[in-house]
Amino acid sequence: MPAMSFVTHLESTADATSLPARTLQTLHGGKPLLVRYDLDAVRKVMAKDTLRLRAPTLWRYRELLPLERDENLVTLGEGLTPLLPCPRLGAALGCSRLLIKDEGQLPTGSFKARGMALAVSLAKELGVTRVAIPSAGNAGGALAAYAARAGIECFAFVPEDTPVVNVSECVLHGAKTFLVDGLIGDCAKIVREGAQRFSWFDMSTLKEPYRIEGKKTMGLELAEQCLWRLPDAIFYPTGGGTGLIGMGKAWDELQALGWIEPGRRPRMYSCQAEGCAPIVRAFEQGLDASPAIDAPSTSASGLRVPKALGDFLVLREVRASKGRAIAGREQRIGHWMSLCARLEGIALCPESAICLDALEQALARGDVKRDDEVVVFNTGAAQKYVEVIRTTPPRLSWRDVDWGIVERAAG
Numbered sequence: 001m002p003a004m005s006f007v008t009h010l011e012s013t014a015d016a017t018s019l020p021a022r023t024l025q026t027l028h029g030g031k032p033l034l035v036r037y038d039l040d041a042v043r044k045v046m047a048k049d050t051l052r053l054r055a056p057t058l059w060r061y062r063e064l065l066p067l068e069r070d071e072n073l074v075t076l077g078e079g080l081t082p083l084l085p086c087p088r089l090g091a092a093l094g095c096s097r098l099l100i101k102d103e104g105q106l107p108t109g110s111f112k113a114r115g116m117a118l119a120v121s122l123a124k125e126l127g128v129t130r131v132a133i134p135s136a137g138n139a140g141g142a143l144a145a146y147a148a149r150a151g152i153e154c155f156a157f158v159p160e161d162t163p164v165v166n167v168s169e170c171v172l173h174g175a176k177t178f179l180v181d182g183l184i185g186d187c188a189k190i191v192r193e194g195a196q197r198f199s200w201f202d203m204s205t206l207k208e209p210y211r212i213e214g215k216k217t218m219g220l221e222l223a224e225q226c227l228w229r230l231p232d233a234i235f236y237p238t239g240g241g242t243g244l245i246g247m248g249k250a251w252d253e254l255q256a257l258g259w260i261e262p263g264r265r266p267r268m269y270s271c272q273a274e275g276c277a278p279i280v281r282a283f284e285q286g287l288d289a290s291p292a293i294d295a296p297s298t299s300a301s302g303l304r305v306p307k308a309l310g311d312f313l314v315l316r317e318v319r320a321s322k323g324r325a326i327a328g329r330e331q332r333i334g335h336w337m338s339l340c341a342r343l344e345g346i347a348l349c350p351e352s353a354i355c356l357d358a359l360e361q362a363l364a365r366g367d368v369k370r371d372d373e374v375v376v377f378n379t380g381a382a383q384k385y386v387e388v389i390r391t392t393p394p395r396l397s398w399r400d401v402d403w404g405i406v407e408r409a410a411g
Helices: 039-045 048-053 058-064 087-093 112-125 138-150 164-172 184-198 211-225 242-257 278-285 311-320 330-344 350-365 403-410
Strands: 007-012 033-037 083-085 097-102 130-134 153-159 176-180 233-237 267-273 324-328 373-378
Touching: 033 211, 039 058, 039 242, 058 211, 087 097, 087 330, 087 350, 112 138, 112 211, 130 138, 130 184, 138 153, 138 164, 153 164, 153 184, 164 176, 176 184, 211 242, 233 242, 233 350, 242 267, 242 311, 267 278, 267 311, 267 350, 278 311, 278 324, 311 324, 324 330, 324 350, 330 350, 350 373
Parallel strands: 097 373, 130 153, 153 176, 233 267, 233 373, 267 324
Antiparallel strands: 007 033, 083 097
């Protein structure tokens, strides 16, 4: 793979202003920046057939990634993740071609590894020595791990109700971690206000342009796994929405390269929990941006985002793809996690359990047909959510086994 970058500039999503790519950048006009490439030049040096000769990591798409120098690459061996057919779960739902892309098998147990691999690599390349993040879920642990790998100091500010495993992995990886008596927005305020005082770089969702490039590889990888013919529908859990935006960006770039069929894009379904569904509300009301949720409440901690910075980009992608934003039912999270694990052996995170509930609704509404090819993203490993999956099995004495208990369990 070439030790070079095909990046031409950064582009503001506010007004398409071009900004230089080789300097530290955050927002422009209060909106996120996107990385732009010389795709004509990429087309001359990169072909689909060459990918099969490359290592099975997200770095196989190097020409479509912003890193310039190999010595700045920060990796924990991330990618590729399996695309798993789920016939029994699909039959239970009434969906004959259901697949789950299991991001829980990535380093740190979630899809956040993709974004942080790129964000931290570029931070290292641009001379950043201290980073900070607000996080209510997997992002904090992922940043802590990749920052440790890069030798970069890390600060993490997390709400008090953040899952214990997420908090513990921040601490384990050496991040200076603080529990905040508030929501993720309150944590973000601390990070924002402390940036000048402590000279840290704000790694919040979409506050820098490179995390989305790592998340984009989900779309590149899925296209390759589907032999460059994209599925009919994608159900994706949406908190900050970086992954959904990134996949849309991946489709744009692959179409420009001529690698996928023009005009044939998956219908994108943005899935949120009913207790925190600002994008769903905006979609249903025909708004271009979402109202903030005052008191977000859901056990799917990664979806507990009252208002996403990139909400307008998520809504734009959902509408352009003829998809929908759907709120899943909180009381069904445990049901879908259990059913997926029992029928398919896949340990689904609560956020992705919301996707299955949204899929059930879409099937009932007729938005998704029984024979559509549907991909659900499992964005994290269920084992990281001990508060949700904790159970107490029946107890037995080995001295005097009560076989009646076993018989009742056996049915």
